[in-house]
Amino acid sequence: MNRKSGRATISDVAKAAQTGKTSVSRYLNGEFDALSDNLRQRITAAIEQLEYRPSQMARGLKRGRTRLIGLIIADITNPYSLEILSGIEAACRASGFTLLMCNTNNELDQERHYLDLLSSYQVEAILVNAVGMREEVLNRLQQSLLPMVLIDRKIADFPCDVVGLDNKTAASAATQHLLDQGYRAILFISEPLGTVNTRHERLRAFETSMVHRADAIAERVEVALNQPDELQRLLADFHQRYQHIPCAVIAVNGALTLQVARAMRRLNLRWGEDIGLLGFDELEWAELAGPGITTLKQPTFRMGYAALQQALRRIEGDDAPPEEQIWPGELIIRGSTRSRTEGN
Numbered sequence: 001m002n003r004k005s006g007r008a009t010i011s012d013v014a015k016a017a018q019t020g021k022t023s024v025s026r027y028l029n030g031e032f033d034a035l036s037d038n039l040r041q042r043i044t045a046a047i048e049q050l051e052y053r054p055s056q057m058a059r060g061l062k063r064g065r066t067r068l069i070g071l072i073i074a075d076i077t078n079p080y081s082l083e084i085l086s087g088i089e090a091a092c093r094a095s096g097f098t099l100l101m102c103n104t105n106n107e108l109d110q111e112r113h114y115l116d117l118l119s120s121y122q123v124e125a126i127l128v129n130a131v132g133m134r135e136e137v138l139n140r141l142q143q144s145l146l147p148m149v150l151i152d153r154k155i156a157d158f159p160c161d162v163v164g165l166d167n168k169t170a171a172s173a174a175t176q177h178l179l180d181q182g183y184r185a186i187l188f189i190s191e192p193l194g195t196v197n198t199r200h201e202r203l204r205a206f207e208t209s210m211v212h213r214a215d216a217i218a219e220r221v222e223v224a225l226n227q228p229d230e231l232q233r234l235l236a237d238f239h240q241r242y243q244h245i246p247c248a249v250i251a252v253n254g255a256l257t258l259q260v261a262r263a264m265r266r267l268n269l270r271w272g273e274d275i276g277l278l279g280f281d282e283l284e285w286a287e288l289a290g291p292g293i294t295t296l297k298q299p300t301f302r303m304g305y306a307a308l309q310q311a312l313r314r315i316e317g318d319d320a321p322p323e324e325q326i327w328p329g330e331l332i333i334r335g336s337t338r339s340r341t342e343g344n
Helices: 010-016 021-028 037-050 056-062 079-095 108-120 135-144 167-180 197-211 228-242 254-266 300-315
Strands: 068-073 098-103 125-128 148-151 161-165 185-190 217-222 247-251 276-280 294-297 324-327 330-332
Touching: 010 021, 010 037, 021 037, 068 079, 068 108, 079 098, 079 254, 079 300, 098 108, 108 135, 125 300, 148 300, 161 167, 161 300, 167 185, 167 197, 167 247, 167 276, 167 294, 167 330, 185 197, 185 228, 185 254, 197 217, 217 228, 228 247, 228 254, 247 254, 254 276, 300 324
Parallel strands: 068 098, 068 125, 125 148, 148 161, 161 324, 185 217, 185 247, 247 276, 276 294
Antiparallel strands: 294 330
16 A cells, blocks of 8 residues: 555554544454454554554543653752662553653752643653752642652652652761761761751751760861862861861762762872761762772662652552651761771
8 A cells, every 4th residue: 555654644544444443443442342353354454554553642641641750850960860760760661651851950940840841741640859849839739639759858848758768867877887987077068958858867867976976076068069169178178177086078969979089089188098988879980989988878779669659559549648758778888988996
């Protein structure tokens, strides 16, 4: 059969099978009992001949389903985000859903834009790794009744399913490890706290662990990732003041850990020798960097997978109260936090 170039339509299939579009639609929807054996064979042959591929979006809309999941992520360049994304994608494939991913690049104005965009695609649920959503955006979400799961960050006064790390236990374990290794001056470095609950929770756990140690000094600073010179200055000042005692740094996430490691290199500070270094998030290069960098590993892939599964439960009608799933971290000890106790 000669046909105009381009993608075959349901009308083309109906014409080739010498039937109507209604019969083809019934065939595509699996309603074979309504069709004779001969008609089914003709439709099958026409679909194969024309290489017809039905529009899943159009079919889904007719049934009130798109099988689309929206993801708004704060920073796609962050290794943490990539692992979360991998877990979500795997869960989508296993469940027959397609993921639409939007990267806000940590810009608040982009969150509303992408929420509106995903709504226009009629996604069935939204997963959000939020920066700090504004009240107007939250109101729109509440009114839409669209299932939503927050990843890594909670939003004050906004009841919602959340999947994230057990920050209190993780930060306490990281701090206690440094204290057990003999470090007596510890600097907690974070990006600006803002409204990001994970940064606040890790800081509080650090301060709580340090407050009971009269023999140890706790300091904290906030610095943006795009301020490498300021970070270098802060590290140089910290080391100069406490170089006479074992001192160490905790970096609150993977991206910041990389910046701290670079600043130490520029300052000719050797982690594990001149200064201790512990970073949140396991990074591929952490074990290759000199003696290796101690990290607090998050089960990011599993967390992303769990977030999608929770969204699917809501799509299927689960109306239980919002659930917070917190996952344990794992301390991966390497040479950057070698023991500084007496005799080592």
